[in-house]
Amino acid sequence: MIAPPVIEDAELLAFAAEVGPSGPVAVRGGGTQWHVGGAPDHGVREVRAPSGIVEYRPDEMTVCVRAGTTVAELHAVLAEHGQRTALPDGSGPFGSRSSTVGGAIAVGRSPVTRLGNGHIRDAVLQLRYAAADGRLVTAGGPTVKNVTGFDMCRVLVGSLGTLGCIGDAILRTRPKPEHEQWVQLEDAEPQTVLRTARTATAILWDGSVVWARLCGHHVDVEDDLARLPASSAAQPPDLPPYRWSRRPKDLYCLPEETGRFIAEVGVGVVHCERPDPDPPPVAPGVAALNRRVRELFDPDRRFNPGRSVERL
Amino acid sequence: MSESLGLLGLEQAERDSCVACGLCLPHCPTYRVTGADTHSPRGRIALMQVVDEGIAPLTEEIVEAFDSCIQCRACETACPGDVPFGHLMESTKEVVESTRGRAPWWLKLGLRALTRPTLLRIGSSCLAVAQRLRLVPSRRLGLPDRLPLRRRALRATGDDVWLFTGCVMDAWQRDIHLATQEVVEATGTTVRPTGDAAPCCGALHTHAGLGDGARKLAARVMSALDGDNAVLVNSAGCGAALKDYGRLLGSDEARAFSARVFDIHEWLADHIDEMDANPLEPAIAVRVAIQDPCHLRHVQGSHMAVREVLEPFVSEIVELDDEGMCCGAGGAFSLVNPQLALDVRDRKTEAISRSRADVVVSANPGCSMHLAAAGVTVRHPMELIAEALRAR
Amino acid sequence: MKLRRRTRADGAGQRHDPCVAELIRALGADRVRADNAARHLASADASMFIDGAAGPVCFPDSTEHVQAIMGVAARHDRAVLPRGAGTGLSGGAAPLGDPIVVSTTRMNRVLEVDVEDRVAWVQPGVVNLDLTKQVASSGLHFAPDPSSQQVCTIGGNVANNSGGPHCLAYGVTSAHVLAVEVVLSSGEAVVLGGLEAEPSGYDLRGAFVGSEGMFGVTTKIAVRLTPDPESVKTLLLAFDAVSDAAATVGAVIASGSVPAAIEMMDKRCVAAVEDFAHAGYPRDAAAVLLIEVDGPRRGVEAETDKVAEIGRAHGGTVRVAADEQERALLWKGRKSAFGAVARVAPDYYLHDTVVPRSKLVEVLEAVYEIVDRYDLTAVNVFHAGDGNLHPLMAYDSREPGVNERVAAAGREILEVSLAVGGVLSGEHGIGVEKRDFMEYQFTSADLEQQALLRRSFDPHCRLNPGKVLPSAHSCADIASLSAFKADGVWG
Incomplete structure (x- = not known):
């Protein structure tokens, strides 16, 4: 007979105790994306999630890591076993060396390699977080496949810390490819590159130049290079600060006044110099549902007051 | 194997062998068009179970669930557990028919006529005259556009094999028998058409739940076709019925008879080398789509032989993309359940038009008439082969 | 939870259901089946779990129809149970609380295929494999491929966040659903998620996928299509x-x-x-x-x-x-x-747990030992790559006492799986089958949070009540569920 689970992790319990059952509170990670959804109100008590790797199982391709660990640190450890996660670690054009695992999950923005590596929410297997009443809660589970109960993890990814304070995470890891490189293609149609390149995990486009990140077997990248229009090895471009969300096909009809942009081909994220003047509207029914979720999970609005997923 | 029988007379082991996995659902033509569990093989078996066990009364809705089954037996091909659906349904229908008398009077009358060849031919000729006088809405009744007024005579050329000629097919599609005989003789084999001695196989009777009638006909056919010669059948429905006599009558004699029944394509595939024709000669230039009669594909499993024997004679064979889904004819089904039959046929005619074929072949008279009534050009494979042989 | 057991009872007549007339007025007579035959068949999925009897069975073909059904349900305070092809294996589509059943089988059209953006809008009743066949000529396919893919509906895949052999590399259903239009218990239709890269707000689409029909009725789905490999x-x-x-x-x-x-x-x-x-x-x-x-x-x-x-x-x-x-x-x-296991015995209980890959041998040996000990037949077929076990116990339900042995063996298999760091379900879901085992994997705080998520969507607990969450953590609807017994529609 199995007893109901009990969390005996002292470090996490201490974190939950620090979050406590009342009073406004914000979790500080790397602080690199506090512009997303608005920074927490001034003077709110800040807490920090613990850091460090709890358990790394290269053979299971999972890692349990504290939310306060930087993704860069995590990836350095995983690299010893030729693995990594889909989270942004600042080594590519998106993210910062100081972004934390908890922060990356709470913000929920994938790096430019989403085309090939998937959305970061699909890499999150389990989250342990402090709920609004201060209790420690487990969402999801430790295995690579799991449909036990409702999918709380996906709601927490991108929730900007408004539903719970993430203490640690179990993430799916992926083997690093045998070969990876960025190439720059002049005079290439982004749609053609998307259709042709079989090893591309990212395709960026600024309106004239296409950059592609090719990952995989040496031979497959070679074949791609032979198939694609002439290209040269390159660094990826820097990304402008603002992020627009579009349908992939709408990248080709951005308004004139967009200014300099870098579009993620096949994904639909556009990095721009200015905020989106015309963000996709949110239907009233969906907005109401969003509000209800927040009200039920955090009735006193104590988590990250001033920050909201509705104000992205 | 045989255990105590329930109210529907089903063998418990057979009845309960369904694990309800549902893999049959997409292969069931009626479930496909109505989406109702009551129109699915899994649902029908579940209803047989509750009725047979006395849990549920035989309500009108349950009888309708059974009646709506075309008995195409595609579910059997799909079933990984080998549930003998066709057998269960035939037994069920026999009990339902005997207790509820479901078959309409005109169907019973019609089925009786099938066993009287002279009457059938006279009736058919009357119908043909009426057609020419535009007194009969042929398409609405699912009849061929022009029933034959006169039939060329079938003549025996020897005793190597029997050619089973049957009832409706002989009256309405005798040209197919003549073509079949021509093809068989091209292999150097002599043919004796069965003619009026063995007037009807009884398949439609079995489907309608008229088991006694079917058994009587089986006995008559067997006694007419004695000896050891192969019995060739060019109608998928009849072939399936003749091959099932062993089970239907349960006697050694019947099993021995069934063992010498061959679908014409099955037989021809084994004898095509004996044909005195140069296989390199040009084939007739048609793109042929093959409509597999359910009783060929799902019951006899000899549908691949159709492709094999046709392939040397036509320029191109295309497969329909509906994986052998029933056309909705189902013997007398299209007469009893016209709307369902038309809905099922629509799926088939859509698949045919997607195939962009010049001609559709079907080795079953019911299917070809049902499809012809929708304006599709349907030939029997033997007709195409005979034509190709003549052109050489 | 009750195992499927064939009970004998005298035939009972049709009962009067006050909803039916209104449903017929709203949908038309050919879209409502209230007879016992239809209700009986809607009372079970492909699992061995039955626990109640279905109410009237509706066959809507539009979002408006589903909204109308939800309106009738609200007026009569009736539960609503969405149903696809009925191939689920955890009793998720087994009716509790006399629900109005919403069968999606007639909502089976592929509405739009956008080859450039690799997206298709489909109705929930589209069969998984049919979509792949339909887009095959464009060199695309729908990646989730549960073993029942030739039968199961995409709406059912969404409800259960279905997996399949190829989700090892391609991910489960959630990774392939961009947006869902759902009718909430309020009758309102909302689109969760979107075709744009980063829809704003919480990932309610992600919450909805895998909610086992308890958050809303899916009426349209935008799925991602995956290019065929070279x-x-x-x-x-x-x-x-x-x-x-x-x-x-x-x-x-x-x-x-x-x-x-x-x-x-x-x-x-x-x-x-x-x-x-x-x-x-x-x-x-x-x-x-x-x-x-x-x-x-x-x-x-x-x-x-x-x-x-x-x-x-x-x-x-x-x-x-x-x-x-x-x-x-x-x-x-x-x-x-x-299905082939029908050749071994007439009934089976198919389990679904996930264990760490490194524990596969240990757990398999334990499974054989447990099943042997209960004198049942173990058949193993599973997704080894992600540690997703499907131990299957074949048996004959007519054998006296066998159901109890199957249940006990199943429970031991769960215990072994959890003890090595596994989870209750990898792809079949919780349904009624594992509802009462949820407390083995989750604390009461965990379950309360899950209940909050459900209440955000369905404050009335009208949708597929009595599933997933053990009664202590579910809405107050459970009291009313017990009023309906498992005697079946003729009981």
Whole structure:
């Protein structure tokens, strides 16, 4: 007979105790994306999630890591076993060396390699977080496949810390490819590159130049290079600060006044110099549902007051 | 194997062998068009179970669930557990028919006529005259556009094999028998058409739940076709019925008879080398789509032989993309359940038009008439082969 | 939870249901079935769990129809249960609380295929494999491929966040759903998620996928279509010992390969499958692995060689499917495995737990031991690559006392799986089957948070009540559920 689970992790319990059952509170990670959804109100008590790797199982391709660990640190450890996660670690054009695992999950923005590596929410297997009443809660589970109960993890990814304070995470890891490189293609149609390149995990486009990140077997990248229009090895471009969300096909009809942009081909994220003047509207029914979720999970609005997923 | 029988007379082991996995659902033509569990093989078996066990009364809705089954037996091909659906349904229908008398009077009358060849031919000729006088809405009744007024005579050329000629097919599609005989003789084999001695196989009777009638006909056919010669059948429905006599009558004699029944394509595939024709000669230039009669594909499993024997004679064979889904004819089904039959046929005619074929072949008279009534050009494979042989 | 048990009762007449007239007015008579035959068939899915009886069965063909049904349900305070093809294995579509059943089988149209953006809008009743067939000419497919993919509906896949062999590399349903239009219990239709890259707000789409019909009724789904791989190779590896097969799985993963699929079948399963599919599976092997590698051509060749080498190093014999026909036949065998078990015994209980890959051998040995001890027949066929076990107990429900033995053995298998760090369900969901085991995996705080999520969507607990959450954590609806007994519609 199995007893109901009990969390005996002292470090996490201490974190939950620090979050406590009342009073406004914000979790500080790397602080690199506090512009997303608005920074927490001034003077709110800040807490920090613990850091460090709890358990790394290269053979299971999972890692349990504290939310306060930087993704860069995590990836350095995983690299010893030729693995990594889909989270942004600042080594590519998106993210910062100081972004934390908890922060990356709470913000929920994938790096430019989403085309090939998937959305970061699909890499999150389990989250342990402090709920609004201060209790420690487990969402999801430790295995690579799991449909036990409702999918709380996906709601927490991108929730900007408004539903719970993430203490640690179990993430799916992926083997690093045998070969990876960025190439720059002049005079290439982004749609053609998307259709042709079989090893591309990212395709960026600024309106004239296409950059592609090719990952995989040496031979497959070679074949791609032979198939694609002439290209040269390159660094990826820097990304402008603002992020627009579009349908992939709408990248080709951005308004004139967009200014300099870098579009993620096949994904639909556009990095721009200015905020989106015309963000996709949110239907009233969906907005109401969003509000209800927040009200039920955090009735006193104590988590990250001033920050909201509705104000992205 | 045989255990105590329930109210529907089903063998418990057979009845309960369904694990309800549902893999049959997409292969069931009626479930496909109505989406109702009551129109699915899994649902029908579940209803047989509750009725047979006395849990549920035989309500009108349950009888309708059974009646709506075309008995195409595609579910059997799909079933990984080998549930003998066709057998269960035939037994069920026999009990339902005997207790509820479901078959309409005109169907019973019609089925009786099938066993009287002279009457059938006279009736058919009357119908043909009426057609020419535009007194009969042929398409609405699912009849061929022009029933034959006169039939060329079938003549025996020897005793190597029997050619089973049957009832409706002989009256309405005798040209197919003549073509079949021509093809068989091209292999150097002599043919004796069965003619009026063995007037009807009884398949439609079995489907309608008229088991006694079917058994009587089986006995008559067997006694007419004695000896050891192969019995060739060019109608998928009849072939399936003749091959099932062993089970239907349960006697050694019947099993021995069934063992010498061959679908014409099955037989021809084994004898095509004996044909005195140069296989390199040009084939007739048609793109042929093959409509597999359910009783060929799902019951006899000899549908691949159709492709094999046709392939040397036509320029191109295309497969329909509906994986052998029933056309909705189902013997007398299209007469009893016209709307369902038309809905099922629509799926088939859509698949045919997607195939962009010049001609559709079907080795079953019911299917070809049902499809012809929708304006599709349907030939029997033997007709195409005979034509190709003549052109050489 | 009750095991399916055939009870004998005298036939009972049609009952009067006050909802029916209103449903007929709203949808038309041909879209409502209130007779016992239809209700009986809507009272079970493909699992062995029955716990109640269905109310009227509706066949809507539009969002408006579903909204109308929800209106009637609200006026009569009735539960609503969405139902696809009824191939679920956890009793998720088994009715509790006399629900109005919303069958999505007539909402079966592919509404729009956008080849450029690789997205299709489909109605929930579209059969999984039919979508793939329909977009095949564009070089695309719908990646989630549960073994029932030729039958199950995409709406059902969304409700259960279905997996399948190929989700090892491609991810489960959630990763392939961009947006869902759902009718909430309020009757309001909302679109969760969107086709744009980063829809704003919480990921309510992600919350909805896998909610087992308890958050709303899906009326439209935008699914991601995946480009077909340039090359596919399927390997069949046969082993003399189950442990060698399991060790091969670990070694393949550890080598840095992520094959598209790694499936395992034990000897008994191979026998049943081979009897049906005649795919050339080796009957004398103790276990076989079906491993598929896909991707760009030359890399696939290299990976195939690598996997074959690892298999041989573990004592396996290796066969690579020579052509598409051989490949299709091998998969046909694998995907018919559950139904093929009908050849072993007339009933089966199919389990679904996930364990760490490194514990596969240990757990498998425990499963055989447990099932033997209860004098049942164990058949094993599962997604070895992600540790998703499907131990299957074959039995004959007519045998006295067998149901209790099956339930007890099932419980022990769960305990073993959880004890090694596994989870209750990998892809079949919780339904009624594992509802009462949720407390083994989650604390009461965890379950309360899940209940909050449900209440955000369905404050009335009208949708598919009584599933997933154990009664202490569910809405107050449970009291009313017990009023309906498991005697079936003729009871």
